[in-house]
Amino acid sequence: MKYxxxxxxYGNNGPAWIGMAEFSKSGRTxxxxxxxxxNSNARGITGNYYDVENGDEYWVSGIKRNxxxxxxxxxxxxxxxxxxxELYLSLVDFDELDKKRFELTDIKSTDKQKFAELENSK
Structure with a gap:
């Protein structure tokens, strides 16, 4: 699970998600x-990862227990x-989501093959 x-x-006010993420075999994507x-490898200004399609910077981290x-x-x-x-609540120090801080959504899956083809064509 990742944040x-x-x-x-956006600076520190950008859209943010918590959900399951998948990693490439190398662990860099x-x-x-x-x-x-x-993984930006110090390329980014504010993010530690960048979108391979448009270069947007993202912050990716594990979730914090608090x-x-x-x-x-x-x-x-x-x-x-x-x-x-349910999994998130089992990992953090509170029993229910604060509706002022969280919003339920449906995270869509990612077509990894599409990105493999994109990167191999470069």
Whole structure:
């Protein structure tokens, strides 16, 4: 389970999600919500991963047990995949989602083959 936040154009207030992510065999690419996010290796300004299709920067991290995944200066609701709520609640220090901080959503799967073909064509 990962916390993923769009940084490009938003600073610490970008759209953010909690859900299951898949990793490439090398571990350098995260597949999440229809995107392939590649480890930036210090390329990024505010993110640690970038979208291989458009270069947008994302912050990808594990979830925090205390539920404070957003940067202290950031704000906005975190969208959480409704399929992982029970698992998430078993990992954090609270028993229910705060509706002021979280919004249920459906995270779509990612076509990893599409991105393999995209990267191999470069």
């Amino acid at each position: 993923i936040e769009l940084k490009s154009g 995260v597949y999440f919500h229809g995107k392939a996010l590649k 539920g404070t995944d957003r940067h202290w200066a950031g704000g906005g609701k975190v969208m959480i995949d409704r399929k992982v709520v």
